[in-house]
Amino acid sequence: MxxxxxxxxxxxxxxxxxxxxxxxxxxxxxxxxxxxxxxxxxxxxxxxxxxxxxxxxxxxxxxxxxxxxxxxxxxxxxxxxxxxNKLFGTNPLEKASIDQWLEAEGQSFNPPSSVLVFQLAFAPRMKLKQDENLIKQNEAKLAKVLDVYEKRLGESRYLAGDEFTLADLSHLPNGQYLVNATDRGELFLSRKNVERWWGEISSRESWKKVVEMQNSPPPSA
Amino acid sequence: MxxxxxxxxxxxxxxxxxxxxxxxxxxxxxxxxxxxxxxxxxxxxxxxxxxxxxxxxxxxxxxxxxxxxxxxxxxxxxxxxxxxNKLFGTNPLEKASIDQWLEAEGQSFNPPSSVLVFQLAFAPRMKLKQDENLIKQNEAKLAKVLDVYEKRLGESRYLAGDEFTLADLSHLPNGQYLVNATDRGELFLSRKNVERWWGEISSRESWKKVVEMQNSPPPSA
The missing domain is CATH 3.40.30.10 (Glutaredoxin)
Structure with a gap:
């Protein structure tokens, strides 16, 4: 091995x-x-x-x-x-669909959601002042992105098609904090198809293990 | 065909x-x-x-x-x-090196450079007020990213190795505006290795054709 x-x-x-x-x-x-x-x-x-x-x-x-x-x-x-599990495609068409939604995560979903996660979940723990204006702007941006996802997820089970792929997986880290560590979980949960998708991807055994690791006390270093 | x-x-x-x-x-x-x-x-x-x-x-x-x-x-x-031209690798090692610098472009280089391009090149043409604070913050962010590039480009001719790849190409659009349409071209040109690299990639025939297309009058639509 x-x-x-x-x-x-x-x-x-x-x-x-x-x-x-x-x-x-x-x-x-x-x-x-x-x-x-x-x-x-x-x-x-x-x-x-x-x-x-x-x-x-x-x-x-x-x-x-x-x-x-x-x-x-x-x-x-x-x-x-x-x-x-197969997370990526093998032919150009499958790969292209996964790539486009992975890029949508990196370029459209990640910027506003990581601002919200930082401002709403981390800043209070770090005793930093929240920037209300920035929160408002990024909440509006993320809502627009999730409107596109809502439509897409009404047409296919996962973002890139019928199978769970790296494109879905890549949304788990910010999604987890947004839904469970901020008061803006409704951004996901008020959208029927996004909520169904989120339920499916966040209950995978792999992700549950990651969340367990996040909740374990850090090793004394 | x-x-x-x-x-x-x-x-x-x-x-x-x-x-x-x-x-x-x-x-x-x-x-x-x-x-x-x-x-x-x-x-x-x-x-x-x-x-x-x-x-x-x-x-x-x-x-x-x-x-x-x-x-x-x-x-x-x-x-x-x-x-x-071959822009992407064929084995996992080559691909991984290109992927990591392509992601560095998308996640580290692009955010501050596109803010600077918008604020310094586009806002004045659109008669929008520039945000001095935002410019300052993003100039500092981009300088740090380019310090990493400077070191890397002292060790290898292109970002992912000896060959021009999609990782280099992906920097051309923002780089072009920064160097030629703003007063912050020094961010690139004051760094010896970045300047050498920029000279090489921006003088490729492909990119010169794109710049020509940018400078042609738009078709009457």
Whole structure:
């Protein structure tokens, strides 16, 4: 058996949890290495060698080192194509549909939802002042995006078609916080098809394990 | 010969020009269809059928319709793998390196650079007030990203390695405006390796043709 791949970063990070969900879906053994961001470990020279932007996660598989959660997830789907659940397509048409919804997540869904998650879930815990104007703007942006999703999910079970793919998975990290750690869960739950989709994707065993990891006390480091 | 693919949208749009550069590199014949955004054509029901977010570009190749410029570009590289210049890798390692720098573009380079392009190049033409604070914040963000690029481009000729790839190409649209239509071109030109790289990628025949298209008078519609 090959050595476990390594993921650097805390599972509470949305980008780290995206990679963890992908590894669990693909049945890839992994080792999670803590990065204490409160102590600035992500900005230290040794860490910057593997993640030059000083962000989490970083990822290692034998001799390869990668950053950017969506790129890491694509690599996992590609390298481990023949194990676990199929998260990516094999012909240009299937791949293109997954790619377009994965890009919609990265470019349209992620920007407003990560602002809302930060402002509504993290800022209060960090005793930072919330920016009401920014919240309002991004709530309106996200509502428009979810209107498009609502229509799409009335036509197909998942974003890219009949099967759960990396495009759906990629929405789990921000979706989880929005629905469970802010008072704006209605953005998802008031839209019939989005709510049905969210129920399906967030109850997958892989994702439930990630949420458990998020709720476990961090290792004493 | 197959019918030309269709691209909807004005070449002045950064996302449209990303797709055009990709098509020219891959020697794929295309037809450019105007979308008059000033008249709100991108928000009309017929257009929303092919681009549900009401953005440009939209793309059609025979029976397939796609949106999101980076997803369209991946599709072009995949479907037309055996013609034009090779922009994407074929083994998991090559692909992963391209993917990570393409994601760095989409997630780290694009957000601050598109704010700067809008604020510094487009807002004055549209007689909109510039937001000095936003400009300052995003200039600082972009400078940090370009510091990482500067280091990387001291180690390899292009972002993903020795060859020009989709990861480099994807930086052309915002880079072009930043260097040529704002007073912040120094962000690129004051960094030795970034400047060398920018000179190489922006002087490719494909990109020079896109810039020509941007500078041509729009078809009377």
């Amino acid at each position: 090959a050595a476990a791949v390594k993921v650097y970063g805390p599972p509470l990070s949305t980008a780290v949890s995206r990679v963890l969900a992908c590894l669990l879906e693909k049945d890839v053994p992994f080792q999670l290495l803590p990065v204490n961001m409160a102590r600035g470990e992500h900005k230290k020279p040794d860490y910057l060698k593997i993640q030059p932007f000083g962000q989490v996660p970083a990822f290692q598989d034998e001799s390869i080192t990668l950053f950017e959660s969506r790129a890491i997830s694509r690599y996992i789907c590609d390298k481990y194509a023949n194990q676990g | 197959a019918a030309a693919v269709k691209v909807y949208g004005p070449p002045l749009s950064t996302a449209v020009s990303r797709v055009l550069a990709c098509l020219l590199e891959k020697d794929v014949p295309f037809q450019l269809l105007p979308v008059n955004m000033a008249r709100g054509e991108h928000k009309k029901p017929d257009y929303l059928k092919i681009q549900p977010f009401g953005q440009v570009p939209a793309f059609q190749d025979e029976s397939i319709t796609l949106f999101e410029s980076r997803a369209i570009s991946r599709y072009i590289c995949d479907k037309y793998a055996n013609q034009g």
